[in-house]
Amino acid sequence: MFTGIVEEVGEIVDLRHGEESAVLRVRGPLVTSDAHHGDSISVNGVCLTVTDLNGDTFGVDVMAETLARSGLGGLAVGSPVNLERAMAATGRLGGHLVQGHVDGTGTVRSRTPGEAWEVVEIALAPELSRYLVEKGSITIDGVSLTVVEVRPDAFTVSLIPTTLAETTLGALPVGAMVNLEVDVIGKYVATYLDRIGTGWATQDGDK
Structure with missing residues (x-):
């Protein structure tokens, strides 16, 4: 669950398309500062699961449904993206309840x-x-x-x-x-x- 309050603007540093999926690598020094494998990070409003971490970048898998429903498939290396970590239970709900499930x-x-x-x-x-x-x-x-x-x-x-x-x-x-x-x-x-x-x-x- 997210709040829609962007924490930083990150950057796509690698993008690899498969037949029905894609793998993204995103640079985000703030959101990776305390991230772990399996954490959820919102990338342009899409809830994605961290598959690996390398310094200030993280990798995510994007499935066919997500590519069809969102604009992630149209990103390119160098594209800026809005990033937000999942809301902590003790945090403030600064925006509104955001699932990261793009309609x-x-x-x-x-x-x-x-x-x-x-x-x-x-x-x-x-x-x-x-x-x-x-x-x-x-x-x-x-x-x-x-x-x-x-x-x-x-x-x-x-x-x-x-x-x-x-x-x-x-x-x-x-x-x-x-x-x-x-x-x-x-x-x-x-x-x-x-x-x-x-x-x-x-x-x-x-x-």
């Missing part, structure tokens, strides 16, 4: 600078848009953000100077692909209501 991808449609912020519009599939609510939470490339406006095929977020400077979101061009994870609580509630509405019984006593 799909979106595309940067526009960027509008403001006085001390930037409004970014993200296009997404309608099946993901249905889970968004204004002032609700969304994770973009591992960054916990508040939804400003929701439309059937897009939504907007406001990026403060800290987010622009300390995550990869500050440099994303229009047209860039981003990983999206909708709020897990909203997703479960919506799915439950859908099942009740279609007559799919769940447990005795459900109304």
Whole structure:
């Protein structure tokens, strides 16, 4: 479990594609400082398991499902990535509950600078848009953000100077692909209501 508060921007230092998988090596001095084999680290919002450590780099395996659901397959050596270690039980939940299970991808449609912020519009599939609510939470490339406006095929977020400077979101061009994870609580509630509405019984006593 993560919070969507990026700890550092790392870098892809090696990328090897297989037929249905990939192996990444990522440089991240902070997240590797206390990492162990088997730990979970969020890479651009994707929860990945550390398979080996070498100095300030770590290796991860990326399976076909993850490649299909996220933009990790489009990374290259030198690509910057947002990194976050799994939240400690004694830590503060600074963002929101983030699983690191990407629901799909979106595309940067526009960027509008403001006085001390930037409004970014993200296009997404309608099946993901249905889970968004204004002032609700969304994770973009591992960054916990508040939804400003929701439309059937897009939504907007406001990026403060800290987010622009300390995550990869500050440099994303229009047209860039981003990983999206909708709020897990909203997703479960919506799915439950859908099942009740279609007559799919769940447990005795459900109304």
